[in-house]
Amino acid sequence: MRISEITLKPFRNFKELRLRFNTDRVLIGGANGQGKSNILEAISYLSIGKSVRGAQDAQAIPHQGQYFDIRAVCWDGPHHHQLRLFYGNQEGKKIFCDGTPLPRIADVLGIFKTVHFSPEDVALVMRFPAQRRRLLDILISQTSVPYLYDLQQYQRVLAQRNQMLKMSRGALRESDHEALDTWDTQLARLGARIRLRRLEVVGGMQGVLADHYGRLSGQRESAGISYQHSPSLEGHREPTEDMLCEDLRQEMKNRRAAELQLGHTRCGSHRDNLVFTLGGHPADTFASEGQLKTLLIAWKMAEIHVLSGDAGPGPVLLLDDVFSELDTQRSAALMELVGGFGQVVLTVPKRPGEPFCAGYEEIWLDA
Ligand SMILES: Nc1ncnc2c1ncn2[C@@H]1O[C@H](COP(=O)(O)OP(=O)(O)OP(=O)(O)O)[C@@H](O)[C@H]1O
Ligand SMILES: [Mg+2]
Numbered sequence: 001m002r003i004s005e006i007t008l009k010p011f012r013n014f015k016e017l018r019l020r021f022n023t024d025r026v027l028i029g030g031a032n033g034q035g036k037s038n039i040l041e042a043i044s045y046l047s048i049g050k051s052v053r054g055a056q057d058a059q060a061i062p063h064q065g066q067y068f069d070i071r072a073v074c075w076d077g078p079h080h081h082q083l084r085l086f087y088g089n090q091e092g093k094k095i096f097c098d099g100t101p102l103p104r105i106a107d108v109l110g111i112f113k114t115v116h117f118s119p120e121d122v123a124l125v126m127r128f129p130a131q132r133r134r135l136l137d138i139l140i141s142q143t144s145v146p147y148l149y150d151l152q153q154y155q156r157v158l159a160q161r162n163q164m165l166k167m168s169r170g171a172l173r174e175s176d177h178e179a180l181d182t183w184d185t186q187l188a189r190l191g192a193r194i195r196l197r198r199l200e201v202v203g204g205m206q207g208v209l210a211d212h213y214g215r216l217s218g219q220r221e222s223a224g225i226s227y228q229h230s231p232s233l234e235g236h237r238e239p240t241e242d243m244l245c246e247d248l249r250q251e252m253k254n255r256r257a258a259e260l261q262l263g264h265t266r267c268g269s270h271r272d273n274l275v276f277t278l279g280g281h282p283a284d285t286f287a288s289e290g291q292l293k294t295l296l297i298a299w300k301m302a303e304i305h306v307l308s309g310d311a312g313p314g315p316v317l318l319l320d321d322v323f324s325e326l327d328t329q330r331s332a333a334l335m336e337l338v339g340g341f342g343q344v345v346l347t348v349p350k351r352p353g354e355p356f357c358a359g360y361e362e363i364w365l366d367a
Pocket of ligand 1: 012013014030031032033034035036037038039059060061062063321349
């Protein structure tokens with residue numbers, strides 16, 4: 001699905017903004033603070049039903065306002081769809097497709113797919129495992145709503161289990177142990193499903209990420225990704241859900257005494273790690289800023305591969321301020337790579353000096 005029009009009335013710094021995209025190659029330009037990142041955030045709101053920056057919905061309401069309202073026209077061949085996301089302090093969040101309210105916010109996932117790159121994410125994602133899990137979860141949720149439900153259910157069970165561990169203060173009655181056993185069983189099953197899906201998706205991205213990183217760096221460097229979890233199922237190339245579940249249950253059992261002392265759950269899919277490597281070394285400790293940025297871009301390219309699937313149109317690629325910190329060669333390689341993709345909307349704070357964006361429809365916010 002492509003996007004041909006977006007209306008923010010209002011959203012963050014915009015009281016009213018209406019943009020039309022006439023082509024598949026759009027460049028939104030404007031000085032710092034004009035709202036370029038906000039526009040891309042608004043577009044991706046319609047895709048994932050929440051802020052891609054991890055902001056609370058209320059933070060996107062204009063200062064002194066009571067609500068925000070994002071509307072877009074999207075199309076897929078001859079079919080046009082109106083998407084709308086409204087959030088009000090009083091009303092809460094509502095999503096509409098062609099005027100019909102969707103029963104749940106999660107129902108919006110998969111209708112209009114986007115891949116969002118932001119330089120803010122480079123530091124966050126590359127330095128913090130929780131942010132990398134979030135990246136992966138947003139991606140997989142766009143391909144599978146049941147995955148999102150598993151995640152939500154996992155969080156609920158985990159919170160209850162932690163509550164129990166905390167209240168026990170190291171000592172549990174027999175009946176409490178039985179209750180904990182029940183939480184463990186549920187958590188192991190949900191955690192195994194989450195882990196298996198993440199392993200599958202990351203496995204499918206490894207080759208694409210390495211290939212794209214190679215091309216972006218002019219084949220000077222090699223990059224990789226892996227999904228690490230404990231226990232690691234060493235030697236099993238293709239774990240099953242039952243294997244992962246049994247391992248998780250066993251791990252929780254082994255750690256129960258220690259977790260009772262600590263008061264929280266130290267093992268499970270909420271502690272797993274998506275690891276980026278550069279030349280075989282962990283990127284979060286060794287890579288330069290530009291290399292980290294290149295890695296995240298290569299990851300985003302691999303996201304497109306996942307979301308494009310076997311059939312149907314690919315996602316819309318939203319690139320926020322993507323050229324900053326990239327050398328000329330990497331910027332040119334990036335534009336060549338995205339040349340083959342469906343729709344691309346990118347932002348720049350000033351006119352690019354090189355002819356990277358020849359053929360892009362330009363929209364200047366302060367013009
Ligand atoms: N809820 C809000 N209400 C009003 N203004 C907001 C709100 N949230 C953010 N802003 C403002 O929106 C403005 C534009 O922010 P945005 O990050 O989109 O700018 P930008 O064009 O991407 O700038 P840069 O080139 O520096 O990245 C900022 O001045 C910010 O303070
Ligand atoms: Mg910005």
